Amino acid sequence: MIHIIAGxxxxxxxxFWLIEDYRKKCQKPFDxxxxxxxxxxxxxxxxxxxxxxxAFVIIADERGQEITSPEFSKLLQEEFNYSREVYIVIGGPFxxxxxxxxxxxxxxxxxxxxxxxxxxxxIVSEQIYRASEIARGSKYHHE
Numbered sequence: 246m247i248h249i250i251a252g253x254x255x256x257x258x259x260x261f262w263l264i265e266d267y268r269k270k271c272q273k274p275f276d277x278x279x280x281x282x283x284x285x286x287x288x289x290x291x292x293x294x295x296x297x298x299x300a301f302v303i304i305a306d307e308r309g310q311e312i313t314s315p316e317f318s319k320l321l322q323e324e325f326n327y328s329r330e331v332y333i334v335i336g337g338p339f340x341x342x343x344x345x346x347x348x349x350x351x352x353x354x355x356x357x358x359x360x361x362x363x364x365x366x367x368i369v370s371e372q373i374y375r376a377s378e379i380a381r382g383s384k385y386h387h388e
Contacts, residue, residue: 252337275377309352318376
């Protein structure tokens with residue numbers, strides 16, 4: 246399972262149905278859920294969070310590494326093979342602290358652009374779905 250930790254309000258509005266559609270389509274082990282923290286509480290949670298030994302933590306941050314969708318799928322599959330829980334953290338308006346970023350197993354950049362929370366959530370949701378379809382060998386992703 247993939248747990249997405251996000252700052253800000255719970256999903257609502259125009260992106261909600263798109264994100265929910267991707268979430269419903271994903272099957273184990275690519276199924277995912279969201280855990281929301283108010284902006285002012287997210288940094289506190291992350292600073293006190295003790296990553297579980299079987300956790301693989303990905304931070305979404307523009308200062309991270311850019312990877313292709315097939316590389317993302319392979320990364321997730323490898324962690325599932327080790328029975329690891331995957332956590333993807335979408336930071337607050339100013340990202341995450343350097344200390345949190347250093348503790349992560351992988352820092353993932355969507356490119357040099359910065360996106361609002363709801364769009365970042367949508368990107369993560371779609372990429373998880375795409376990763377699952379790549380793993381299944383479907384024609385959803387084509388090169």
